[in-house]
Amino acid sequence: MAIxxxxxxxxxxxxQEEKEERILEAALDVFSSSGFRGSTxxxxxxxxxxxxPNLLYYFRTKEAIHRQLIDRVLFTWLEPLRAFDAEGDPxxxxxxxxxxxxxxxxxFPRESRLFANEILQGAPHIEDELKGPLKELVDEKAxxxxxxxxxxxxxxxxxxxxxxxxxxxxxxxxxFDVQVRAxxxxxxxxxxxxxxxxxxxxxxxMDGLRIRAD
Amino acid sequence: MAIxxxxxxxxxxxxQEEKEERILEAALDVFSSSGFRGSTxxxxxxxxxxxxPNLLYYFRTKEAIHRQLIDRVLFTWLEPLRAFDAEGDPxxxxxxxxxxxxxxxxxFPRESRLFANEILQGAPHIEDELKGPLKELVDEKAxxxxxxxxxxxxxxxxxxxxxxxxxxxxxxxxxFDVQVRAxxxxxxxxxxxxxxxxxxxxxxxMDGLRIRAD
DNA sequence: GTAATGTTTTACCAATCGGTCAAATTATCG
DNA sequence: CGATAATTTGACCGATTGGTAAAACATTAC
Numbered sequence: 001m002a003i004x005x006x007x008x009x010x011x012x013x014x015x016q017e018e019k020e021e022r023i024l025e026a027a028l029d030v031f032s033s034s035g036f037r038g039s040t041x042x043x044x045x046x047x048x049x050x051x052x053p054n055l056l057y058y059f060r061t062k063e064a065i066h067r068q069l070i071d072r073v074l075f076t077w078l079e080p081l082r083a084f085d086a087e088g089d090p091x092x093x094x095x096x097x098x099x100x101x102x103x104x105x106x107x108f109p110r111e112s113r114l115f116a117n118e119i120l121q122g123a124p125h126i127e128d129e130l131k132g133p134l135k136e137l138v139d140e141k142a143x144x145x146x147x148x149x150x151x152x153x154x155x156x157x158x159x160x161x162x163x164x165x166x167x168x169x170x171x172x173x174x175x176f177d178v179q180v181r182a183x184x185x186x187x188x189x190x191x192x193x194x195x196x197x198x199x200x201x202x203x204x205x206m207d208g209l210r211i212r213a214d
Numbered sequence: 215m216a217i218x219x220x221x222x223x224x225x226x227x228x229x230q231e232e233k234e235e236r237i238l239e240a241a242l243d244v245f246s247s248s249g250f251r252g253s254t255x256x257x258x259x260x261x262x263x264x265x266x267p268n269l270l271y272y273f274r275t276k277e278a279i280h281r282q283l284i285d286r287v288l289f290t291w292l293e294p295l296r297a298f299d300a301e302g303d304p305x306x307x308x309x310x311x312x313x314x315x316x317x318x319x320x321x322f323p324r325e326s327r328l329f330a331n332e333i334l335q336g337a338p339h340i341e342d343e344l345k346g347p348l349k350e351l352v353d354e355k356a357x358x359x360x361x362x363x364x365x366x367x368x369x370x371x372x373x374x375x376x377x378x379x380x381x382x383x384x385x386x387x388x389x390f391d392v393q394v395r396a397x398x399x400x401x402x403x404x405x406x407x408x409x410x411x412x413x414x415x416x417x418x419x420m421d422g423l424r425i426r427a428d
Numbered sequence: 429g430t431a432a433t434g435t436t437t438t439a440c441c442a443a444t445c446g447g448t449c450a451a452a453t454t455a456t457c458g
Numbered sequence: 459c460g461a462t463a464a465t466t467t468g469a470c471c472g473a474t475t476g477g478t479a480a481a482a483c484a485t486t487a488c
Contacts, residue, residue: 015435015485033335038251041476054436056477113334116389120327120334121247123392130396138397155421160398161414168386169379175330176382178337182344183352184374200375204418207369229455229465255446268466270447 020058022048024072027065032110035117036066036125063125070118070126073111074134080104081137081163086144090153091206094166098201101170106194112174138163169201234272236262238286241279246324249331250280250339277339284332284340287325288348294318295351295377300358304367305420308380312415315384320408326388352377383415 026048030039041062045055059065080100085093105112123130138160145159173180173194184193240262244253255276259269273279294314299307319326337344352374359373387394387408398407 019435035249035252035331035335037253038249038335040474042474051437052476053438053478057435060477062476116330116334117249119390119393120330121249121252123396127392127396130393131399134393135397135399155417157417158410158414161411162418164386164390164394164397164411165383165415165418168382168390172378172382176333176378178341179333179344179348180378182337182341183349183378185345185349196372197375197378200372201379203369203371204376204379207421233465254444256444265467266446267448267468271465274447276446 016058019048019050022050023055023058023065024069027069028110028114031066031069032113032117035121036062037121067125069114073115074126074129076108077104077111077115078134078137081141084141084144086147090148094205095202098166098170098205099198101166102173102194102198102201105170105172105174106191109174109177112171116171116175166205169197173197230272233262233264236264237269237272237279238283241283242324242328245280245283246327246331249335250276251335281339283328287329288340288343290322291318291325291329292348292351295355298355298358300361304362308419309416312380312384312419313412315380316387316408316412316415319384319386319388320405323388323391326385330385330389380419383411387411 023044027039027044029047030043034043039062041052041055044062044065045052048055059068080097083100084097118124118126141163142159145154145162148154149156149159180193188196237258241253241258243261244257248257253276255266255269258276258279259266262269273282294311297314298311332338332340355377356373359368359376362368363370363373394407402410
């Protein structure tokens with residue numbers, strides 16, 4: 001007799017752990033490239049190499065898979081911002097924040113796209129977490145940046161829009177990858193674009209375009 | 215006898231024009247917030263205030279609606295970049311390019327999201343146009359920027375990544391609107407964030423953060 | 429070993445999907 | 459007006475959707 005799904009006993013089986021991981025991995029593939037509504041359980045099941053009812057034995061609904069995936073991504077996605085250190089050197093902190101976000105765009109593009117898909121569609125599943133934990137974290141770091149400006153270590157600027165711009169420019173290389181590749185052409189087929197981007201962004205944030213009057 | 219659908223006679227009826235417009239308008243709403251696969255003909259039909267078969271009288275397939283929408287958006291979306299003038303003053307040109315892109319994000323967020331959705335899902339319908347016309351346009355403008363750098367009017371930098379970063383930072387305010395609003399909180403409920411963003415981006419691109427060594 | 433539990437499969441369901449068809453209705457034009 | 463063409467509707471289709479029921483099968487604990 002099976003009272004399954006998150007098991008009667010609190011303990012999770014080895015098989016449970018393995019299969020759940022495989023499902024989440026497959027679901028990340030599917031959700032990140034088709035969005036929630038555009039993805040089907042069958043696609044995920046096939047990608048995970050199991051039958052649909054078997055998949056539904058581990059996750060009761062499509063939403064349950066998605067929610068767990070989103071929760072994970074949301075957490076790891078904010079790691080770099082959490083690491084932002086008020087005591088550190090402004091230049092080094094901003095530089096390393098940009099670098100880390102860019103590395104994440106390079107190494108975890110699916111996670112970035114999953115998140116982008118969710119936000120694009122109005123964040124129906126995570127609005128609360130955006131207005132709560134996310135906002136609080138950004139508020140905190142914005143205050144750090146403001147303090148740096150007050151101390152004269154950095155030009156005064158809107159810290160929120162600074163953070164937005166770093167998010168936008170770095171995640172762009174994951175979310176709009178197809179476009180970036182199309183525009184750069186195949187001559188730059190490798191991962192060189194990430195190094196070029198890093199160089200460019202570093203220069204942009206450190207010095208701007210340094211436009212000289214004629 | 216109806217041989218309808220893009221009409222037997224070359225001329226388009228008044229009704230045809232009106233209804234097609236209404237359908238495209240409704241489809242923009244639906245596609246931009248649910249993506250292609252996530253949207254249904256029924257949703258579009260309802261939003262357009264007509265029955266599904268009636269809608270399908272004007273557009274044979276769901277894809278046909280989507281294609282026409284994408285084509286339109288792709289064209290108008292590149293207007294600002296096309297206006298980028300080689301003969302103009304670098305500072306004024308870049309400044310006005312940023313301003314125009316930001317205005318488009320503010321005034322046509324659905325169009326931006328439609329495009330973002332398409333790219334996010336791998337641009338299955340427009341890969342050719344990205345690799346063709348889009349790439350050519352960007353190549354041309356990149357050369358303009360390079361010429362400015364050679365002439366010493368602007369710091370040397372990778373022109374492609376400069377363009378990417380302007381795209382990313384401006385479209386962010388349309389595509390990630392929900393997130394931006396959530397983080398800024400409701401105190402900034404109005405459209406003030408666009409003015410703040412404009413100020414910030416102008417400063418960023420003109421001077422960078424002007425970080426001073428301790 | 430065997431009994432209890434955990435896992436997988438087969439067969440299935442109602443709802444929704446994109447799309448068709450033919451008949452009914454409305455607009456246009458001489 | 460009448461006729462012809464354009465538009466709209468309701469009824470329908472096969473395929474796919476998210477999800478279920480129950481029995482077959484495998485694993486674990488004793």
